[in-house]
Amino acid sequence: MFSMKHFLSLKDFTKDEILHIVNISIDIKHSFLNGKKIQPYFKDKTLAMIFEKSSTRTRISFEIGAYQLGGMALFLSNKEIQLGRGESIKDTARVISSMADMIMIRTFEHSRLEEFSKFSNKPVINGLSNEYHPTQLIADYITMVECGIGMDDYNCKYKNLRKPVVCYIGDGNNMAHSWLMLASKLGFELRVATPKDFSVDSEILDLAIQFAKHSGAIIKMTNSPQEAAVNANVITTDTWISMGQESNKEYKIKQFSGFCVDSNIIKLGDDAIFLHCLPAYRGYEVTDDVIESKHSKVFLEAENRLHAHKGIITFLEEKNWKR
Numbered sequence: 001m002f003s004m005k006h007f008l009s010l011k012d013f014t015k016d017e018i019l020h021i022v023n024i025s026i027d028i029k030h031s032f033l034n035g036k037k038i039q040p041y042f043k044d045k046t047l048a049m050i051f052e053k054s055s056t057r058t059r060i061s062f063e064i065g066a067y068q069l070g071g072m073a074l075f076l077s078n079k080e081i082q083l084g085r086g087e088s089i090k091d092t093a094r095v096i097s098s099m100a101d102m103i104m105i106r107t108f109e110h111s112r113l114e115e116f117s118k119f120s121n122k123p124v125i126n127g128l129s130n131e132y133h134p135t136q137l138i139a140d141y142i143t144m145v146e147c148g149i150g151m152d153d154y155n156c157k158y159k160n161l162r163k164p165v166v167c168y169i170g171d172g173n174n175m176a177h178s179w180l181m182l183a184s185k186l187g188f189e190l191r192v193a194t195p196k197d198f199s200v201d202s203e204i205l206d207l208a209i210q211f212a213k214h215s216g217a218i219i220k221m222t223n224s225p226q227e228a229a230v231n232a233n234v235i236t237t238d239t240w241i242s243m244g245q246e247s248n249k250e251y252k253i254k255q256f257s258g259f260c261v262d263s264n265i266i267k268l269g270d271d272a273i274f275l276h277c278l279p280a281y282r283g284y285e286v287t288d289d290v291i292e293s294k295h296s297k298v299f300l301e302a303e304n305r306l307h308a309h310k311g312i313i314t315f316l317e318e319k320n321w322k323r
C-alpha cells in the first residue's frame with residue numbers, strides 16, 4: 001500500500017535518508033551558485049505555506065525555493081484563512097491538499113501537524129512546531145559539512161571531515177529536540193546544557209537514547225554550559241523565549257543567567273563554529289561579539305535554509321511520486 005512520506009520530524013527518517021537530503025541540497029546549492037540551471041523538480045507545482053506563527057527565514061526560503069525549482073508558493077497566514085477562525089484541521093487538510101501539491105505548516109503542538117498529515121493526500125512539511133524544527137537541522141548540517149565537520153562514512157563532496165561534537169546551550173526546546181534527533185540518527189556526540197527546570201522533553205530524550213543505541217551516538221545532558229562546551233567543534237544555542245512562550249519571559253530570563261554563549265564559552269571549544277537558527281537576541285542567549293566573530297556561521301546557516309528546503313521538496317517529490 002502506498003504510504004505518503006511527509007517531513008514532520010527527523011525521528012521518521014533513517015540516517016541514509018537524512019544524508020541523501022543533505023546531498024541533494026548541496027548539489028542544488030552548487031548548481032545554483034555556479035549559475036547552472038537547476039532541474040525544475042517542482043515544475044508547475046504549488047506549495048501552500050500555512051503560518052500560525054511569525055517567520056522571516058522559513059517563509060522566504062520556502063517561497064523562493066519553490067520558485068527556483070519551477071513551482072510557486074502560497075503564503076497563508078492563519079489570520080487570513082478559516083483555520084484561524086476555528087475551521088478544523090482535518091477539513092483544512094482535505095481542502096488544501098486537494099488543490100496544492102505540497103503543504104508546509106508552522107504551528108504550535110506537533111499533534112496539529114500529525115493530524116493535518118493524516119488527512120492530507122499531499123506531502124506535509126513541518127516548518128516548526130513547539131516540539132521540532134527539522135528543516136532547520138538540514139541547513140545546520142549542510143553548514144557543518146561546509147565548515148569541515150560531519151560524518152565521514154557517507155559519500156559526499158566533502159572529505160576529511162571532523163566528527164561532530166556538538167554542544168547545545170540553552171532552552172530544552174524544539175531546537176534542542178531537533179539536535180537530539182539529528183545526533184541520535186547520524187551517530188555523533190551531542191551535549192545539551194540547560195538550566196535544571198528547562199530540560200528537554202523526557203519522551204523525546206528517551207527516543208534519542210533508543211536511536212543512539214543503534215547509531216553509536218553519545219548523548220549527554222548537563223546543567224553546566226562549560227562542561228558541555230569543552231572540546232566541542234560546534235557550539236549552538238537558541239532563543240530562551242520561543243514563539244508562544246512569551247508569558248513567563250521575565251522569570252525565564254532570570255533562570256537562564258549563566259547560559260549566555262560568550263567568548264569564554266567559545267574558547268572552551270576545539271576551534272568551534274557557532275550556529276544559531278536565528279532570530280538571535282544578542283545579550284541574552286549569545287553575545288554580540290560571538291555572533292560577529294570568525295567562529296560564527298549563522299548567516300551561512302540562514303542562507304543554507306534556501307538550499308535545504310529545495311532539497312527537502314525534491315526528496316519528497318522523488319520519494320512520493322517518482323518511484
Ligand code: CP
Pocket residue numbers: 054055056057058059128136277278279
Ligand atoms: N530559523 C527560523 O526558522 O527562522 P524564522 O523564524 O525567521 O523562519
Ligand code: NVA
Pocket residue numbers: 128133173174175238239241242243277278279
Ligand atoms: N525555538 C524558537 C525557534 C525560532 C526559529 C521558536 O520556536 O520560537
